[in-house]
Amino acid sequence: MSKFLIRIALFHSLWIVPPSSHGQQVPSTGPFVAPQAKLQYAPDRDYDLQHIAADLTIDYAEHSFQGSVVNTLAPLREGVTTIQFDCGENLTVTGCEVAGKKAVFSREGDKLKIIAPQPLPPGKPVALTIRYFDSGKKELPNFRWLKPTVADPQRIGFWTNGEPYFNRQWLPTWDYPNDFATTEVRVTVPADWYVISNGILDSDTLRADGKKRTFHWKMDQPYATYLISLVGGPFDIKPADWQGIKLMYLVPKGKGDRIDDTFGDTPDILSFFSDRLGVKYPWPKYAQTAVYDFPGGMENASATTIGVRDLADRRNGYKTSVRGVAHELAHQWFGDLVTCGHWGELWLNEGFADLLCDVYLEHTQGTSTYDYAVHGWTQAYISESRRYKRPLATNLYADSSSMLDSHSYKKGAAILHTLRRELGDKAFFAGLHHYLTQHRHQPVNSHVLCRAMTEATGINLEAFFDQWVYKPGHPIxxxxxxxxxxxxxxxxxxxxxxxxxxxxxxxxxxxxxxxxxxxxxxxxxxxxxxxxxxxxxxxxxxxxxxxxxxxxxxxxxxxxxxxxxxxxxxxxxxxxxxxxxxxxxxxxxxxxxxxxxxxxxxxxxxxxxxxxxxxxxxxxxxxxxxxxxxxxxxxxxxxxxxxxxxxxxxxxxxxxxxxxxxxxxxxxxxxxxxxxxxxxxxxxxxxxxxxxxxxxxxxxxxxxxxxxxxxIRLVALDGLTKADAMEGKAISNPCPETTRTAMKFLSDRANGVKDSPVMAARQRVLSATDQKGNATIASMLKDLHTFVPLACDEVETCGIEESGERISRVAYYKVVTGQEVWYLRFSLTAEGKVASLRPQDSSFR
Missing domain, CATH: 2.60.40.1840 (Aminopeptidase N, middle-beta domain)
Structure with a gap:
């Protein structure tokens, strides 16, 4: 997953790596230290999941769905009578069958147990059917319904996001990356929608009444179940072709003019990765779909999803989306074709994706771009190492989401860069070729990578992996x-x-x-x-x-x-x-x-x-x-x-x-x-x-x-304020009460107030948890010289939503400290609570 990536919400551009203290002690608490962290291993398997066939009917008006899934599996041992699946607590299961016969089932949390009438013979495939529905009463973060607003009536549809264990919210199956399966998904949606999923489109059938259509997607190559994806809605779609493989670019209706600037480099990236790795792009098609509200990017096998905010705008600069496009595309080999077998090995997915996207940019933009990329990885990881250090590959962590850190992404990329320079390009990429071809469509771990690279190069890399992968820290x-x-x-x-x-x-x-x-x-x-x-x-x-x-x-x-x-x-x-x-x-x-x-x-x-x-x-x-x-x-x-x-x-x-x-x-x-x-x-x-x-x-x-x-408006408003000052006009405060609210908000954030009366829900969460953001605001206030109001807009009728809140007013300020000048944008609800604060950088004064 590209967290075009991992985004930090507030004042992220102010956060720098602090001076090193060589004897600095790493904190004794955190997600990689007991008792918060615990030893975790991939779960035991009673069966080999072989094929998943799902059928969903979408009720967009009710934000609900009903479905059925047939999990075909083969028991791994004698005497297996109970089959357990991951099944979200939001799902109501109405019936289960084993080999076509009704079966008893039970629920415990997000686990579904189906009792076979007799022991299932090992190695013999058997089909287990589950029928279920979601009532739509509970909002799901990873089966996301899109809702239109006055400002944007095209916010229609839904999307799923499976990493690390969220596909169970709509699909009862084995939901861990240590087993692979082939898939097919039938999805029935409104007739003017399109649905994208993994594999190739087998059929697109319009019903007789013309109100609904059913899409049937099939993937005949096995992959990890968290990479199963569904996205539906009205789209602008542009097809393309690369060496006989169908490419698809999908964006919300009305944004088709952003397709070429965003995805135009895809064929070149495909060729570069295929040639450099000696392994052709491994899936039957590649779709890239941009949707509203999606957090970053997700490398679903053959069907990447990104957020609308990551669509390129040529006024933002040169090919601003190419790094994200390359990152997700690199995952189609590293993360999809081979996948970390447990979440403590996530660096095998994310480190490779970060490295390879910048290897591509080294190819297209030159060595200076790569130099800065290596520097960027290093600084991001070192900053995080001030809070904690851990081995790249570890079984000791709080939960799988804690592995989505700069160690997995940035240190992972930096260690692979170190290995690349140690071996030289020819040996390094020969080793990756061997790794991919020997273990394609398999879960892997760091030992597998070490062995594959050693076999391909003849260089024993155990010592390298021992110090760089299995131990914490870095040389200072x-x-x-x-x-x-x-x-x-x-x-x-x-x-x-x-x-x-x-x-x-x-x-x-x-x-x-x-x-x-x-x-x-x-x-x-x-x-x-x-x-x-x-x-x-x-x-x-x-x-x-x-x-x-x-x-x-x-x-x-x-x-x-x-x-x-x-x-x-x-x-x-x-x-x-x-x-x-x-x-x-x-x-x-x-x-x-x-x-x-x-x-x-x-x-x-x-x-x-x-x-x-x-x-x-x-x-x-x-x-x-x-x-x-x-x-x-x-x-x-x-x-x-x-x-x-x-x-x-x-x-x-x-x-x-x-x-x-x-x-x-x-x-x-x-x-x-x-x-x-x-x-x-x-x-x-x-x-x-x-x-x-x-x-x-x-x-x-x-x-x-x-x-x-x-x-642009912020800087222009500041220019008008300067013009007024030159002409001797007094600086007005268009919204005195909002200004008092803004100052109260900054003060409460600086002090980490958890229940501030001027904060909407999301900001209260940030105030309680975002220590870095709070410290940055505190530093700004400590050195505050002026807090100049620039404008205050009433936007109640515009239908703007931010951080889950309807926005009624937007206020703009110029903040001058001893060292910096910042432009701040406050978005407030009708109740006068701050829903979001968005800073602009200080280059423009």
Missing amino acids: LDYTWRWDEENKQVVLMVKQTQDTKDGTPIYSINATVGMIGRGVMTRAKVKLNQSEQEIHLDVARKPNAVLLDPDHDFLREIPALHWAAEELPSILNYASNAVDRAEAMNRILAESPSDAMVQAIVEAVRADQGQFVVFRDINRLGKLKREDLRPLFLEQLAHPNIDRRTQAVLALGQLPKPQDETTTKTLRGLVNDKELYTVVRAAISTLGNWDASTNRDVFQNATKQTSPLDS
Whole structure:
């Protein structure tokens, strides 16, 4: 599952990895520590589930369904008389049969036990029929009914989401990934709907009265039952083809114009993964369906589901959905063709999906994109490791949902990257090919992967898996170097400073040292295997800079980079990894750079001309406020990289208004309904800094633009506020009571108040559980300078729903602290309770 992923609701962009404390103790409580955690194993099986045949009739008006399912299975042992299935407590079972004969059954929680009239012979298939219905009285989170609103009448239909154990809410069967089965599903729905499910469409039958139609989907290849999917409703549908395999792209009615931008790379991704893995896409079709309210993406076998909010909007930037599309598509091999046999091995699904989607982007966008991806995985995992550390593969966890963490996703990807660099691409992908072909349509675990990779490469990987997969933690390195002129040697001092009390090892790592001299990096192989070691490397002359692990080949944390000031220019220009080059630039700019150093950075930025840049952030150049940098920023307005263009506009806003009107005219022209959202916002911000009053007309028109979360409108309203201030007009507060509510809300969130009178239900939950969000708000309030009201809209008649609440009023504010500027959007119910708070980033001032 891509939690295009795992989304953190509030102020997520403020959360950074805190400074490391090498002796820091990991908390003794949490989802991976007893007593909250407990040893868990895949359940014992009395039978081999072979085939599932389900029949559902949907009653959309009542939000209910009735169904029947035939589970064909073969007992694994003698004397089996009781067959147990997973069956949601919401389901009412009306009858059961064994081999066509009525059978006694009983219920206990979400378990259904069917008693066979006599022992079932082992190995002989037998059909068990279950008839059931759901009354629609209880709202189900993973059989989700979509309800139309005034704002969006096309919110019609339903969807299911099975991971990890939710398909039992509509389908009584074996609901754990350690058994695979083939499937067929018949679903009867309103005649103007379409239903998508796993496999191929066997039939689509319109009933004689023309009011209902029945879709029959069949999958003849076995897969885990949590990957069974149903989605129904009215859709815009675009078919396609890839090497004889049918592709389908489905979006809610009226959103068909988003299909190509969202899913257009699918054929290329299919070809890339099939070629690189040496295993062709393994299913008979591939459908991607976007639906309302879906949380992220789900890699159902041959039928991925994503949320509508993940549809691409070209004004958001370049192919904003490609990472999510590639992630879910990678799962069709890793997670679907082979599936983790128990949830403690989830990294085998999610780590591979994260790795492979960025291997694809490395192929299409270049090495700098991959460099930043590896850095991103590492930082996300390290941030989580401050709260807890656990082995990648574990049987000790609170519940399966706790495995959906950054260890499974990001550390999993980083460890696979480490293995990739250890083996080299040829051996690594040969090993994956062997793993997939030997174990296709089977549940797997880490031992299976280790054995398969060892068999394919001839390299015994038990030691690798022992330290990286079966133990917690990661290497924390500290290194320095000096030059031994007499012996012509670089003397490298390396320490592994990680706390080993929790089982984290001292790692044995095949590492590289990069030495930069005369514009060239030379590399030397070294072995890291001690808590402290001194390494001597023969070199003809003293290097200008020395980097441990210059290519970022393995997962590691280096809390303090002891780069000397004289090393930074060489790292800026000649380091092999984009993250190191960008870090060198930022370190130079963090001090008081000389004119020569600024010019060196300007030359590096100018040379960074591709669409996928090395230097992703040049804001520090803008903050220098140097007039001699104006030509650079004007040049960058035409850069193919969207962020570079945006940052160039903002940098110009740090400088005085130019004497000629050419630049002003250019920026005014950027404020239109076709330009990228970030560029429009940056242009409004800069025009407001230069002369808000003169540009009032631009701001006024911009308030009418539609943009996600009203992002353009917020900056435009701020521009109008600046114009009023320039003209001596008092700043009005359009909703004083709402402002008091907003401030009370922030105060209560900062203090973790669980029953605040100004919070709707979802916010009360967040206040009680979202400690990071609360702390971020507390920090903001502690340093609060101004809280400026921008607008207050009455939206009762618009039918807007957020966080399960009908929204009556939306209020916008600009928040200025000592360090940041934020735009906040509060959505309130008719009772005056805050249903949601949505912050906008602080780049636009």
